[in-house]
Amino acid sequence: MSDKEFSLYEEEEEIIVNANKFINNTKDLNLFKAEFLTLFENYKKLFRQSKRLIRMSDKMEAELATTKAELEKYSNKLKIQASTDTLTGIPNRRKIMDLLVHALEKSIIDKEYNFNIIMMDIDFFKKVNDNYGHPMGDTVIKVISKHFFDKLKNLGVIGRYGGEEFLSIFYNKNINETYDFADKLRKEIKDKIITNDGVSLSVTVSMGIASSKESNDLNQILDIADRRLYKAKENGRNKVFFS
C-alpha cells in the first residue's frame, strides 16, 4: 500500500480490476465460484459502506444546515440590533447616516431624484431631565420619535441622531411639502400631553430643513440643516426653518 498512490476508492477499483481479469481469463466460470463469491461479498460490504456514507453525509448536511440557519438568524438579529436605537426602536445614528449617504449617492447619479432632510431637536430637553428625572426624559424621546415615525409612514425615514436630536430623510418631495409636513408635526407635538408615572407635561421642538439640491456634500447638507435648526432656536424655538 505504501508503494502506490493512495486512492479513496482503492478497494472498489481493485474489485473491478480483479473481476475484469477473472472474466477475461476464465474459460469455465463454474470452477471459480468461490472466487466469485469472495468478490461478491467484498462488493456487498462496500455497497453497504456507500449507503452508510450517504446516510452519514445527510446527517452532517442537516446539522450544518441547522447551524447555518441559526447563525443567519443570529446574524440578522445582530444587524438589526447594530442599526436600531435601543430606547426608541427607530434607526440609530449609524443607520440613518448610512441611509443619508445612500440617498445622496442616488441623487448624484439620478438628477430626477432628490430628498430633504429635517433636523429636529426637543426644546429645553435638559430641563425635562433636570426637573422630572431621566425616566420622564426617556418617555418624551420615545413619544416624540413614535409620533414622528407614525406620521412619516412611507414618506421617508427617521433616526435618532443624538440625545434629543432626530434626523429625518424625506424622499422626493419639494421643500414646501417638507416644510408643511414638519410644521404640522411641530404643532401636533406642541399639543401633545406626555405622561410618565402620573406626571404630565408637553414640549416643543425646533427643526431645520435642507435639500439635496443645495449641496452634493454630506457634511454640507447636514451643516445647512443644523444652521437652520440653530436659527429656529435663536428665533424663540418651536419653529421650523428651511431657508
Add this chain to the structure above:
Amino acid sequence: MDNIDIKSGERSPSIMCDWQKATMEIKGESFPENVTEFYGPVLASMDNFFKSNKNINFTCTFHLLYFNSSSAKVLMRIFDMFEEFTKSNMHKIKVFWKVDEEDDNMRELGEEFAEDIENIQFEIINK
C-alpha cells in the same frame, strides 16, 4: 519508525501517533482540501506498522467535531484495516469514539460506524 505529529489546521484534524505506546489520536474537524494527500501517508504508516509488528495492543481515539464525506470514507478504511488485523489475530485494537456530551450528531455517526464493526472493540465515550 517516526511518530506522527500533525497539528490541526483550519480544515484538518490533529493526528498524533506514538508507535512505541501503540496509541493514536485524531482530533478536531476534518474536511481537508485534498483528503488523499492528507490521510494517505498516515494510512500508509499505519499499514506498515501493523504489518511489521505482531501482537500489539493498539488504541485509537477519535474526537471529531465535524467531518465530510471523504473523511468518513477514510475512517471506514481505517476501521476496515483494524478489523482485518484483529480478525487475523495479529493485533488487538481498541477504538474510542469520543463525543462532547451535547453532540448527539457525532454520537449517532459513531453508532453508524459501530454497526459495521465485528472484531475490534469500539466504544463511544462522553468527553
